[in-house]
Amino acid sequence: NAGVTQTPKFRVLKTGQSMTLLCAQDMNHEYMYWYRQDPGMGLRLIHYSVGEGTTAKGEVPDGYNVSRLKKQNFLLGLESAAPSQTSVYFCASNGGAYNEQFFGPGTRLTVL
């Protein structure tokens, strides 16, 4: 099992550009999450999904959209990137016996 994978690993955007981050999991988990990690601010939940076809807002959803068309994939979109969206983005899925979350390796995004 690959677990949770994320593409791309790194990306540099100019302000106003758009992009989509892809998360895939092969553990048949229902729940998936997108977080951003910034220095001194820990992990902040952007959006999450409780199953195929569902999405919900987390703590910091503004400027992002998500889609969960297939159970194994959770996409995070930035329609018009801003420098404030420079961050490391982590995807996670939840389906463990102890409610634990499994994380991908992260995408480092820089918006100039």
Added chain:
Amino acid sequence: GEDVEQSLFLSVREGDSSVINCTYTDSSSTYLYWYKQEPGAGLQLLTYIFSNMDMKQDQRLTVLLNKKDKHLSLRIADTQTGDSAIYFCAETPAGNNRKLIWGLGTSLAVNP
């Protein structure tokens, strides 16, 4: 609201024990977790403890839970340079939809 707090930095000498502390506010938490994040990587589950336990030991790791004081600690015996990482405390409140409440993380530096 629900909150998890932990100190931001800890420095120890190689071979000493490390103790990372965490406090939480939700007395109905079911599981509490310690995650480890190595530089440039995603988060990995280190250990967990169920709320009806006081202690859990796993090789060099000892987790202590004081429900009365809502205090969780992680002790790493014989700390090695490979233990240098950020350690996150997290809780899963009872009745939630599988969203974890995260601390900001404790950066552990192990000095030779």
